[in-house]
Amino acid sequence: MSDDLSARAAEIAAFLAAHGLADAARAPLTGDASARRYERLTRPDGRSLILVDTPVPAEDLVPFIAIGAVLDRVGLSVPVIHAADCALGLAVQDDFGNETFLRLLVEGAQAEPLYALATDALIALHRSWPEGEGERLGLPLYDADRFIEQTLLFADIYCPAALGRPLSAQDRSDFATAWRVVLEPVCAGPRSLLLRDYHVENLMRLPRPGVRAAGLIDFQGAGLGPTAYDLASLLEDARRDVPADLADAMTARYLAAFPALDPAEFRRALAVLAAARHTRIIAIFVRLALAQGRRAYLSHLPRVWRLLENHLAKPELAPVAAWFARRLPPGTRADFVVPETT
Known part of the structure; x- marks a missing residue:
């Protein structure tokens, strides 16, 4: 693993630990055409969440959180953000499952x-x-x-x-x-x-x-x-x-x-x-x-x-x-x- 990848892995581990998710099982999810990366986090109690890892938080994570708050307010369903560090480009959000x-x-x-x-x-x-x-x-x-x-x-x-x-x-x-x-x-x-x-x-x-x-x-x-x-x-x-x-x-x-x-x-x-x-x-x-x-x-x-x-x-x-x-x-x-x- 390169130094950059090792550093990123350590940042993610520390982020998850800070939010009580150190013991969650992690499984990668298929992404889209962007640079974002997703993992499904499964806690010991069976509850699942989604980890979002993005290298460009100002372009996607920050607006996602801000726009999502308004969409929720007007009565539409968006993933709740449970934890976020926009400087690092990391967030944990609701898992809407697999039924696209x-x-x-x-x-x-x-x-x-x-x-x-x-x-x-x-x-x-x-x-x-x-x-x-x-x-x-x-x-x-x-x-x-x-x-x-x-x-x-x-x-x-x-x-x-x-x-x-x-x-x-x-x-x-x-x-x-x-x-x-x-x-x-x-x-x-x-x-x-x-x-x-x-x-x-x-x-x-x-x-x-x-x-x-x-x-x-x-x-x-x-x-x-x-x-x-x-x-x-x-x-x-x-x-x-x-x-x-x-x-x-x-x-x-x-x-x-x-x-x-x-x-x-x-x-x-x-x-x-x-x-x-x-x-x-x-x-x-x-x-x-x-x-x-x-x-x-x-x-x-x-x-x-x-x-x-x-x-x-x-x-x-x-x-x-x-x-x-x-x-x-x-x-x-x-x-x-x-x-x-x-």
Whole structure:
């Protein structure tokens, strides 16, 4: 074990001992695409908790605790933090178990009740998020500029890999301009907390009543932004096909809860924000493959491209579709094979 790893192991052991968990059995859990690491702690009395170990506490642990406190206050289920040392990037939180919505679906659970619960949790959030709370917490604003910055990952990562050369400065500028045209009207609409990675892998089924049956576990990167974004994230999952009739039913369910919303405008916002999200995700999956050798993510590219191209065919995405038609011809999209790296 390296000196750094030994030092970290000693810090964790001391942290656990200081909070009465020295005798807990420890088992690593599968993480996500971030640098965070998780362990399940099982105490002698059988109670289990989760240890969070992160090298970037200011970016994830600190906001996770702050945002979680507000989510709990408005009636949603988040892990209770039992101990934390933000300077060290360590925390102990509730163990919500293993029943992610994704796992339940894979094991044969009916999809409609789970997606309805997830949609209802979003409805509850958008009804109850306190005005001004995001500003008080210093959360980032997801406006047109920020979404454009995220879509530019596609121009800077995917396009050079697919075309064999970087985009010209003019092509990159035209890409940003096309996105600005479609994003600015969308970002002028209703805002609330934007969870960003709201999908079935980040939702846990809990034995609790109402919307508290949906456990939220990944919201440290949240910000303030258009209310349609998280519904797009849920219903256009990069890792799992969601039947169109189910997505339509959940969109209608959401709209029924907010009769003041213009349904056509909301659906246009869904399309634009979903397309921006898919564009960014394609770039991220390719970056993970090229920079880290994590090629398993590439198996999802055909799905994400299919979702993206479905939206590019809509009038509200016409400026972006025109850019794609000019700069990414057939052979550079879903059927492009990301090269192996050494």
